[in-house]
Amino acid sequence: MNKLFTISLLLFFIFSLPSCKEKKEDFDRKPLLENIGNNVIIPSYKSAHEKALALKVAIADFNNWPEPQKLPALRATFKEAYLAWQAVETYEFGKGIAQAASLNSFPTDSAKIRNNALKGNYNLQAATNLSAKGFPALDFILFSMSDNDLINLIIDFPTAKQYLQDIADDISANITATYDNWNTSHINTFISATGLDIGGSIGILCNSWAQMTERSRRERVGNSLGYVGLISTGTINSKLLEGFYANQSKELVIANLQAGKNLFTGGEGVGFDDYPQVKEATFQGVPLNVEISNQYDKCIAAANAVSTDFKTALLNDKPKMETLFLELKKLTVLIKVDMASAIGVTINYTDNDGD
Amino acid sequence: MTRITNFLNKQVSGAPLVLFRVAFGVMMALSILRFWAMGWVEQIYIKPSFFFTYYGFEWVKPLSDNGMYAVFALMLLSAVFIALGFAYRISSVLFFLLFTYVELIDKTTYLNHYYFISIIALLLCFLPAHRMFSLDVKLGLTKASSAFPRWMVLSIQLQMALVYFFAGIAKINHDWLIEALPLRIWLPAKNDTPFIGALLNETWVAYLFSWCGMLFDTLIPFFLFWRRTSYWAYALVVIFHVLTAILFPSIGMFPFVMIVCATVFLPSEFHEFLLGTKNEERRTEAASLATRSTHLATTFFILHFSIQLLLPFRYVFYPEKSFWHEEGYRFSWRVMLMEKAGMATFHVKDSVTKQLTEIRNADYLTPQQEKQMSTQPDMLLQFAKHLAWVHEQQGWHKPEVYVESYVSLNGKGSRQFIRNDINLAAQNDGFAHKHWILPYDFKNDKMTVRL
Numbered sequence: 001m002n003k004l005f006t007i008s009l010l011l012f013f014i015f016s017l018p019s020c021k022e023k024k025e026d027f028d029r030k031p032l033l034e035n036i037g038n039n040v041i042i043p044s045y046k047s048a049h050e051k052a053l054a055l056k057v058a059i060a061d062f063n064n065w066p067e068p069q070k071l072p073a074l075r076a077t078f079k080e081a082y083l084a085w086q087a088v089e090t091y092e093f094g095k096g097i098a099q100a101a102s103l104n105s106f107p108t109d110s111a112k113i114r115n116n117a118l119k120g121n122y123n124l125q126a127a128t129n130l131s132a133k134g135f136p137a138l139d140f141i142l143f144s145m146s147d148n149d150l151i152n153l154i155i156d157f158p159t160a161k162q163y164l165q166d167i168a169d170d171i172s173a174n175i176t177a178t179y180d181n182w183n184t185s186h187i188n189t190f191i192s193a194t195g196l197d198i199g200g201s202i203g204i205l206c207n208s209w210a211q212m213t214e215r216s217r218r219e220r221v222g223n224s225l226g227y228v229g230l231i232s233t234g235t236i237n238s239k240l241l242e243g244f245y246a247n248q249s250k251e252l253v254i255a256n257l258q259a260g261k262n263l264f265t266g267g268e269g270v271g272f273d274d275y276p277q278v279k280e281a282t283f284q285g286v287p288l289n290v291e292i293s294n295q296y297d298k299c300i301a302a303a304n305a306v307s308t309d310f311k312t313a314l315l316n317d318k319p320k321m322e323t324l325f326l327e328l329k330k331l332t333v334l335i336k337v338d339m340a341s342a343i344g345v346t347i348n349y350t351d352n353d354g355d
Numbered sequence: 356m357t358r359i360t361n362f363l364n365k366q367v368s369g370a371p372l373v374l375f376r377v378a379f380g381v382m383m384a385l386s387i388l389r390f391w392a393m394g395w396v397e398q399i400y401i402k403p404s405f406f407f408t409y410y411g412f413e414w415v416k417p418l419s420d421n422g423m424y425a426v427f428a429l430m431l432l433s434a435v436f437i438a439l440g441f442a443y444r445i446s447s448v449l450f451f452l453l454f455t456y457v458e459l460i461d462k463t464t465y466l467n468h469y470y471f472i473s474i475i476a477l478l479l480c481f482l483p484a485h486r487m488f489s490l491d492v493k494l495g496l497t498k499a500s501s502a503f504p505r506w507m508v509l510s511i512q513l514q515m516a517l518v519y520f521f522a523g524i525a526k527i528n529h530d531w532l533i534e535a536l537p538l539r540i541w542l543p544a545k546n547d548t549p550f551i552g553a554l555l556n557e558t559w560v561a562y563l564f565s566w567c568g569m570l571f572d573t574l575i576p577f578f579l580f581w582r583r584t585s586y587w588a589y590a591l592v593v594i595f596h597v598l599t600a601i602l603f604p605s606i607g608m609f610p611f612v613m614i615v616c617a618t619v620f621l622p623s624e625f626h627e628f629l630l631g632t633k634n635e636e637r638r639t640e641a642a643s644l645a646t647r648s649t650h651l652a653t654t655f656f657i658l659h660f661s662i663q664l665l666l667p668f669r670y671v672f673y674p675e676k677s678f679w680h681e682e683g684y685r686f687s688w689r690v691m692l693m694e695k696a697g698m699a700t701f702h703v704k705d706s707v708t709k710q711l712t713e714i715r716n717a718d719y720l721t722p723q724q725e726k727q728m729s730t731q732p733d734m735l736l737q738f739a740k741h742l743a744w745v746h747e748q749q750g751w752h753k754p755e756v757y758v759e760s761y762v763s764l765n766g767k768g769s770r771q772f773i774r775n776d777i778n779l780a781a782q783n784d785g786f787a788h789k790h791w792i793l794p795y796d797f798k799n800d801k802m803t804v805r806l
Contacts, residue, residue, distance in 0.1 A: 228711040229713030
């Protein structure tokens, strides 16, 4: 027995020796969270908050003096706010929870919007109005009508005027509350929860991230292409696109992906690509940090490769849209399975024993 | 055979077994209380609308809300009675039946640790561990005896030894020993542990833990059995399990159950000292446990341990990598061996109208169920068949179910897991190899990290 033990011990030292030469960098999750919180998430919320506020003011101004020459600037303000929103949609936790559904449920319900606008008597906080509020509702109101029709609507129907303002106020209030919360207290909660177990910031962030990446694949591209999940039915429907009326779908998905990449790389600072286990893990032989970064680039390139807007491309350039869909699918798997597994966080976690 | 029979039936001190009974009862009672307090009775056995039953045990169904709580209450009571040695014969059988029933409801919660408890509980049904230090003796419900045939103590010891030993040899694989996986993924995740946190970032620590873990598990049974080293070995058991409890809090009560149960290996003087019984007593009363059923006991003993010895090796009947397809994986003491994660997207198709829908798994499953299912083929199949059934109820024609699934093993890259062109609704579960599991793609299996 003693001999066996000695041999085993020897074997152990022989195998473990080579690894001693390599000095492993220490990785502390706190700087990662500090950088992501202070330099990625909060600035994104700041921008989204400012743009949403500008939108609210522009709509109030337009409502007070509905003049046709104000419309181009108002519409541009809306587009900017919608683009800025893309950078915060990923953070579905803390005060940001359920905000994607609340502020960005598409396709929007045009019949319900008409009804709300003409009759008033709606409750924007009711679940039934999720499809008649937020950015998609404004997209419909501001872009589906001619300038004259829109101005007449605001002049003739006080309820419509109020509804338009209420939607903008709701967007602004929601984003501002989340921004304030991040600024005052949530940033500390976020930075201090460095653990990878339940309640740890990285686990919470990765869950939300995975879910929102999947949303891009499914809702921003897949649905309009006629995909049910990952199976194509061949029936296209451009009305299912995000930003359909402003015809902004391509810009929105690109903004979303750029924000995703920024989150992954941590901008200038420490990001998930610096995470030792993400560098060690591989995908088809390529280090995972390189692979994920590349995959974001591939997705952005695939979106840019669609030479027209998405609405036109669905009719004339479907293969390019299919390529984008497939790249997004790959990105989803990399975030949801590979990265989560490499870091050691659980997607769909519950507090339970395991072995 | 006679020599074996004689060896197995030699009278030895019953103190280790009796103390084990008390310890086991107490640990079970605490575990049940903890389980209850965590809200898991509701979360695991009441809330889900669908349960992943075991093959051949599809008839096992959960009871109503109150029924489940009654089961846990009774289980708690029987565990307390086992500890007290009160109505032991009934309590032990009741505990075994209730515990095993609960485990059979949903394989989502399969843990080797629970399987271990089921087996120990089964063994206790056959062992008169209430003949000393029990209410049954105090109340005159059973005859007192301090000497038991050796097989009784040995069966608990051997069962525990097998757990360690098989857990150890399961670690003798390329990923565990040569690449220190998955510890190299898991340990740095715990680098905020007080005192030792910084060390856990080091690759050499992952190697140290991997190799020590393998050596510990494989060899500790021998050192525990060997009288001269058993105290030292027991000290190692304590250190090892405390360390795992600190590093992996998610394994719950398991380390503490093992620490307490492993006392059964210590020399009987230790137990006699704790129980306050004396050596002479045992010698004089030696023959009180009749040996009429010695041959039956011997046969039972040999049969049980033959099964226990062979069952973990059944994976050899399946092709390729068992970590990948997990066929023959359960009931084999493969504990904390791999980092596996996956995702599965299901589609249901009406075979007549060709109508297609994507399934949101969360509409049918709890997060825990979804997570476990995403990496285990038999569960993917069960869920597919459930989806077919649900849609058929809703008027779909012969629904076909397809899954697009990806799994990553030990951080070596996700790859497709199940053939996405196979209608799972038309497949059957069984012990045969599931041909619709895609083979593990070794060619993409390189790590960037040099040793």
